[in-house]
Amino acid sequence: MFDLKVVVLLLIRPITSWKQKQNDMKSSKTISTSSLDVFKSQLHGELILPDSPDYNESRKVYNAMINKHPGMIAMCVDVSDVVACVNFARENSLLVAVRGGGHNGGGLGICDDGLVIDLSGLKNVRVDTTDNTVRVAGGNLWGEVDHATHAYGLAVPAGIISTTGVGGLTLGGGVGHLTRKYGLTIDNLLEADMVLANGKIVTVNKDNNADLFWAIHGGGGNFGIVTSFKFQAHPLSTVIGGPTLWPIEQTEEIMEWYHGFIHDAPEDLNGFIATMVIPGPPFPEFLHKKKFCGIVWCYTGDANKFEKLFQPVRDKKPVFELVGEMPYPAIQTLFDGLLPPGLQFYWRGDFFNELGPEVRKIHNKFGSAIPTLLSQMHMYPLSGAASKVSNTDTPWAYRDAKYAGVIVGIDPDPTKADEITAWCKNYWEALHPYSAGGSYSNFMMEEGQERVQASYKHNYARLVEIKKKYDPDNLFRVNQNIKPK
Numbered sequence: 001m002f003d004l005k006v007v008v009l010l011l012i013r014p015i016t017s018w019k020q021k022q023n024d025m026k027s028s029k030t031i032s033t034s035s036l037d038v039f040k041s042q043l044h045g046e047l048i049l050p051d052s053p054d055y056n057e058s059r060k061v062y063n064a065m066i067n068k069h070p071g072m073i074a075m076c077v078d079v080s081d082v083v084a085c086v087n088f089a090r091e092n093s094l095l096v097a098v099r100g101g102g103h104n105g106g107g108l109g110i111c112d113d114g115l116v117i118d119l120s121g122l123k124n125v126r127v128d129t130t131d132n133t134v135r136v137a138g139g140n141l142w143g144e145v146d147h148a149t150h151a152y153g154l155a156v157p158a159g160i161i162s163t164t165g166v167g168g169l170t171l172g173g174g175v176g177h178l179t180r181k182y183g184l185t186i187d188n189l190l191e192a193d194m195v196l197a198n199g200k201i202v203t204v205n206k207d208n209n210a211d212l213f214w215a216i217h218g219g220g221g222n223f224g225i226v227t228s229f230k231f232q233a234h235p236l237s238t239v240i241g242g243p244t245l246w247p248i249e250q251t252e253e254i255m256e257w258y259h260g261f262i263h264d265a266p267e268d269l270n271g272f273i274a275t276m277v278i279p280g281p282p283f284p285e286f287l288h289k290k291k292f293c294g295i296v297w298c299y300t301g302d303a304n305k306f307e308k309l310f311q312p313v314r315d316k317k318p319v320f321e322l323v324g325e326m327p328y329p330a331i332q333t334l335f336d337g338l339l340p341p342g343l344q345f346y347w348r349g350d351f352f353n354e355l356g357p358e359v360r361k362i363h364n365k366f367g368s369a370i371p372t373l374l375s376q377m378h379m380y381p382l383s384g385a386a387s388k389v390s391n392t393d394t395p396w397a398y399r400d401a402k403y404a405g406v407i408v409g410i411d412p413d414p415t416k417a418d419e420i421t422a423w424c425k426n427y428w429e430a431l432h433p434y435s436a437g438g439s440y441s442n443f444m445m446e447e448g449q450e451r452v453q454a455s456y457k458h459n460y461a462r463l464v465e466i467k468k469k470y471d472p473d474n475l476f477r478v479n480q481n482i483k484p485k
């Protein structure tokens with residue numbers, strides 16, 4: 001009957017060019033309404049289609065430069081929903097994107113056509129004080145984890161902003177304020193529940209599916225969908241932290257001093273160095289719209305020892321210092337207000353072993369030419385606890401690098417997209433010859449297979465073997481992709 005044969009065209013974009021048409025013809029699918037009805041009946045969460053009233057809102061991701069049109073978005077609320085999605089996508093050969101917090105710079109939580117498996121309805125954080133561990137659902141954001149753990153005087157190492165997803169940040173590695181003290185986020189990952197490409201649910205830890213457990217310590221979403229993480233948390237309630245700023249003209253001098261200081265400092269002290277603009281309040285007016293070389297500190301040790309430890313920083317006479325004691329969730333939310341969702345972002349990253357004279361000159365040059373108020377460069381130190389893990393213990397292949405660097409062009413105005421992109425690319429191209437070769441995968445956009453391989457370096461071949469075993473048909477390929485073939 002015609003009724004049963006009615007097809008749902010997952011292609012909803014106007015076809016604007018012949019080339020676009022060719023691309024769409026390759027990836028669009030037709031699904032019978034009966035299959036779609038069966039799929040819907042398996043879901044407890046909503047299935048959003050292109051004609052749904054909230055489709056346009058639901059397809060947004062954090063980076064407004066990304067404008068993709070999925071065929072359908074499944075708003076999963078439980079593990080069964082995730083299993084149903086994986087099975088439906090595999091059986092219908094649909095392109096699959098998995099969205100955790102939706103923060104990925106390259107927009108890897110969304111795709112054109114295909115099925116987006118949205119995990120934002122999978123939220124639950126449970127702290128176990130018997131061993132200071134925390135169970136976190138696959139769709140939680142870091143702010144939600146910090147909120148829950150803080151009540152117990154505990155913290156899990158994450159990044160430097162609270163709105164990032166636990167899923168993407170953890171599976172890529174996780175660098176932030178606690179990296180020197182407690183390592184990367186993956187160094188605190190004890191176990192995960194995953195839905196594999198074949199629809200099976202597995203628990204992975206150092207004893208069960210140890211190969212897969214290794215692979216998710218940095219290998220991204222290539223191997224399955226994590227519905228629950230278990231982390232080691234650490235006793236930490238308050239930190240002493242905040243920024244110190246120097247005029248951008250002092251960038252070379254401050255970077256040279258910083259490189260000599262930070263890696264020998266006690267692991268309790270973390271500080272990432274940046275070139276940046278102070279956009280406006282809450283900073284005082286005399287700083288507004290000026291460019292700076294800044295360091296954002298986070299100290300987790302004995303408060304009585306801080307002043308002495310910090311004196312060398314003060315001896316460098318910053319023009320501004322806003323360093324003080326605060327609850328850990330406060331330092332995690334310090335920059336949330338400056339970076340709401342919906343801005344244009346263009347990212348480039350690399351690992352670095354040093355901050356030599358040529359590198360410092362480049363930072364000075366491009367730091368002095370930051371094109372917009374929110375564009376910035378960060379170098380995160382990788383010494384301390386993160387450097388005690390070997391280059392093969394996890395897929396993170398650059399444990400011996402001194403910095404994970406990232407340059408981000410940012411602005412609310414879409415007409416500035418070209419300008420922030422050009423600044424970011426030029427900055428990166430100037431620095432890249434001095435880099436260690438690859439990048440932290442979470443600081444990359446879609447940059448091609450060579451870059452992915454360079455970033456996993458000697459660990460790439462092992463990741464390929466594990467990918468072949470768990471996802472031989474590359475169902476999970478909207479990510480920094482490990483190709484099974």
Ligand SMILES: Cc1cc2nc3c(=O)[nH]c(=O)nc-3n(C[C@H](O)[C@H](O)[C@H](O)COP(=O)(O)OP(=O)(O)OC[C@H]3O[C@@H](n4cnc5c(N)ncnc54)[C@H](O)[C@@H]3O)c2cc1C
Pocket residue numbers: 062097098099100101102103104105107108109110119138139158159160161163164165166167168169170171172173174175176220221222224225226227339442443478479480
């Ligand atoms: C403002 C901002 C600040 C940031 N700061 C930091 C920082 O301090 N430290 C740091 O390390 N990184 C930082 N990042 C980078 C961040 O780690 C990545 O953008 C990361 O991919 C975000 O994860 P997400 O879940 O929000 O992203 P999404 O876009 O939802 O997903 C990113 C990738 O992870 C996969 N994925 C997500 N969840 C799961 C899951 N549960 N199971 C399987 N696959 C999954 C997706 O399929 C996709 O490939 C920052 C990003 C932004 C935008």
